[in-house]
């Protein structure tokens with residue numbers, strides 16, 4: 001009995017997520033230091049893959065936290081905003097850990113950490129404990145297509161959040177450091193993130209449409225999360241078209257990337273509230 | 287001469303403009319602006335749809351919401367215009383580039399370059415053993431050798447990648463087809479199935495549905511339906527979370543509840559008419575309704591059925607209260623009874639049974655297959671373009687162990 005309660009404590013999802021937040025913060029700091037060193041012309045010492053390890057470990061801990069929630073309710077643990085934010089942070093951290101080595105890696109680590117860490121910390125701080133309690137899903141949020149929809153969408157968020165973050169950092173550093181090539185490297189990082197995220201986002205939206213059709217007989221209902229997802233999708237397509245277009249490269253392209261981040265965060269943070277205001281009773285974010 | 291060329295030039299310019307990426311950029315910006323505006327800015331409520339359009343009946347915005355009349359935004363002429371222009375732009379771009387893209391992917395590429403190309407190769411590696419080459423560069427294979435002992439290698443990947451842009455843009459056209467088919471030919475109707483008796487689908491009169499039972503002790507756990515499509519008999523299990531297709535229609539459990547029915551006969555054995563509200567053949571207990579009435583008009587008798595809360599949640603095996611009154615208010619009978627049974631009351635033999643009714647939503651939407659095709663094409667195209675960058679590599683190995691490598695773009699392959 002004592003053994004099992006200790007085990008439960010160990011697998012308590014809040015502790016796991018808190019540990020993950022510490023790892024993500026550490027990864028961000030290490031990546032920033034590496035970046036500063038490389039800009040100062042020093043060679044990265046010790047382990048050049050340090051940020052990948054730290055952020056990757058943070059990502060895995062978050063997956064573990066979600067698995068612990070799944071075990072508690074003995075079912076699919078991904079539908080509410082708290083869970084989706086945990087998974088989005090994990091997706092971003094893991095995409096970075098597996099997608100970047102060598103060139104641009106410290107820069108991409110800063111971009112990933114600067115979004116994933118506050119996202120996770122704020123989620124932990126501001127989600128009321130009652131809402132954080134794992135609860136089984138209503139039957140309508142079931143079937144084959146719902147998990148495909150959620151997973152594909154959140155996998156896409158890993159890439160798109162990184163792209164947005166790189167866009168904003170590119171805008172911020174554009175004036176002072178254009179000559180150092182940092183904004184251009186950030187554009188490269190953003191493109192890698194966008195290329196990863198875009199097909200997954202498309203798949204996620206289509207899977208959502210199929211799920212909605214199978215559950216309600218409607219494949220598109222113009223609700224706030226759908227409209228925000230469509231806006232994100234259109235902004236990404238816009239970013240692909242502005243990337244190499246004369247007059248749109250550079251700053252305007254980075255503004256588009258920044259908008260991708262903004263609209264994504266809106267989707268994650270406020271679409272639930274918007275949906276409740278419009279159709280009371282709807283609390284599903286995805 | 288110049289003047290004669292002008293219409294052609296104008297046409298050419300228009301075509302180029304319609305096929306341009308610049309136009310798509312402005313149109314995308316417009317679409318995003320309108321979509322976001324549709325979310326955050328109060329808009330007039332949408333007009334009611336003729337024939338009960340799906341989006342509106344299913345997710346009607348509540349009256350007190352200040353904004354978020356997305357349905358209105360979706361129908362806004364401006365958004366429709368931008369969407370149409372985007373699709374035209376995508377279509378023209380696809381047509382314009384299709385030939386060129388096709389020629390690019392089918393063009394024969396030399397697998398061995400002239401000697402000078404290798405001499406001037408940007409990358410030269412020393413001490414390479416030719417057997418290790420395929421490990422050094424994946425996909426590289428031997429394409430010949432020279433009498434001097436030099437060996438030539440060639441590798442390519444992503445030959446078909448340029449088609450990805452076409453697939454992506456084509457996918458969008460399929461989505462347009464989905465939207466048109468949905469807007470013009472989709473239908474959504476409701477059909478009520480009474481216990482045991484066949485009901486024709488309103489949109490497919492030859493298709494008869496019969497409610498034959500439940501998966502558990504309430505329809506919430508699933509209802510069994512027999513489908514007679516005219517030439518084939520089938521069985522379906524429908525649950526509120528699981529729809530099914532039958533007779534070319536998608537069926538959804540929309541609502542369900544208790545159903546109650548009585549038959550009455552006079553002392554002489556003559557059948558007496560029993561009337562239910564809305565000329566139904568059963569008394570339905572819809573959501574929120576706690577009691578139901580029926581009438582025996584010839585006898586001036588009114589009956590009231592009051593199911594228990596458990597029974598109201600769709601459990602037909604629970605006892606219920608039955609009350610019969612004469613027109614003046616005199617109570618003939620008032621007692622808790624079994625779900626089915628019979629009684630003699632005031633010279634009338636009353637028999638009753640309890641079951642469940644199910645209201646199904648029957649939807650046909652020819653837009654759905656287009657949506658799936660468009661989505662598939664979009665995802666396939668995006669994966670091709672974004673994940674499979676084209677690359678060609680030419681290499682020459684000479685017996686002194688030097689490998690000269692050229693690629694068609696950028697640095698050496700990993």
Ligand code: HEM
Pocket residue numbers: 198237240241304305306307308310372373375376377379383451454455458668671
């Ligand atoms: C309604 C939506 C769209 C429209 C109107 C549109 C329009 C266009 C146009 C006009 C071009 C210029 C073609 C050229 O310059 O060769 C283009 C290129 C391109 N589009 Fe789109 N597009 C749309 C959606 C998308 C989407 C969703 C993607 C997703 C990946 C995409 C990816 C591309 C790419 C990669 C190119 C560059 C092709 C190249 O450089 O060869 N487009 N698009």
